[in-house]
Amino acid sequence: MEYVNPEDKEVITLQQTITALPDMTNAQQIIDREKSAATSIISYAIDFTRELREKVSNICEASSYRTYADMKGAFDFIINCTKQEGEVIVKIIYFVSDLRVRWHTSLQVNISDDGKTAEVEGYIIVDNKTGFSYENVELGFAIFELPSAPAYATTGYGAPSEATGQEATFPAALRQEMLGELDRLRSVQPKSGLKRTQRMKNLML
């Protein structure tokens, strides 16, 4: 939590945050039903006009991407306030750790005519495969490797490879929990080689 007016820090304090997430089983059923409906629309529709086709394909595409991580939750904040009345503006800052937001860098090297110097242009490409749009969001970029598991091979920088059908139906929260468990199991098993440090590197210097 960030205080817009620093003096408000003396007046209000955050006591508790309550996070309410939808039930995973019910949410998964709703997602499956939506996907099935989307498939039916595409299979049985005779033809759409150009404008309608775009709208329908957008809806169907959105449902095919949807996972449990796209379900909306709710936060309740219990705030202690000593101020009798008036307005206090605070900013809530939260960290999104959705593995479906991936990034990679790309370099464009323009070589000069003499072939001895070059102008390098670096780009960061962010691929958001979640159901949410993030407006004016602060981006941080980290390099690390995820433990690979047979069901969902991982590549890239801290993100899984292209979403497969199986992956799409796999609840993201459950997946993260299992990845953590896998890591824990590896740490207690005897190792054949040395573990890599997998240090994160900040690129935005």
Place this chain on the structure above:
Amino acid sequence: MKANVPTRKKIKLNWFKAKCEFTIERKIEIQYTANNVSSNKLTWDTIVKYVLIKQGDLINKDIPSNSPMTLYKNNMPFLFLNTAESSGTKINSENMIDDDILVDDDIVNITEGDAKVNYEDASNPKEQIEVRTRFDKISRKIMIENKLNNDIELTLDFKQTKDVTFVKSEPEPSLIEEPNYKYDIKIGSESKSSVLLELQAKIVTRITKIRPEFLKPPKSE
């Protein structure tokens, strides 16, 4: 860095723009075994790597390995490759085989040495292993052809092994770091250059034979 990241979309963010020095490193690595050193013809690959020497703002940038890298000349892309490791001062591309540099390695001459014969015990007591060891003098000519329309510089790196050792060469190596013999070679556009290597190869043959005392005497007529 702040940005709008819409759902199910890819966004491209400008990260940096900087000038740097650009070099191309080419290398031919040659190593023989007792089996292939006497082959009539061998071919080798030229390994090419593009190196960007960081300057200015670029020094602070750490480029992740396997990032796509596109080389442009005259505003046209000419090579698509990936980055390899990036150090504090350099950004290296991945190693690639240079298809425009051809390397032919032909035998010139073989002078077989006298074989020295030793015997070793075999697992079967009635047999023995005949070990024939000889040292052959072998000359090979390595012809490098530059098919590019510009001059190139490359390093030919001959590595001697326990079976194939260096005797002499024409030209002389530019640098000797045993067991490596390195030649810095400049080749003009659409030109050829050659290196003649004189080598000594240890050739060992093993044949299992029945011991003479167990050989059946020839049948008398």
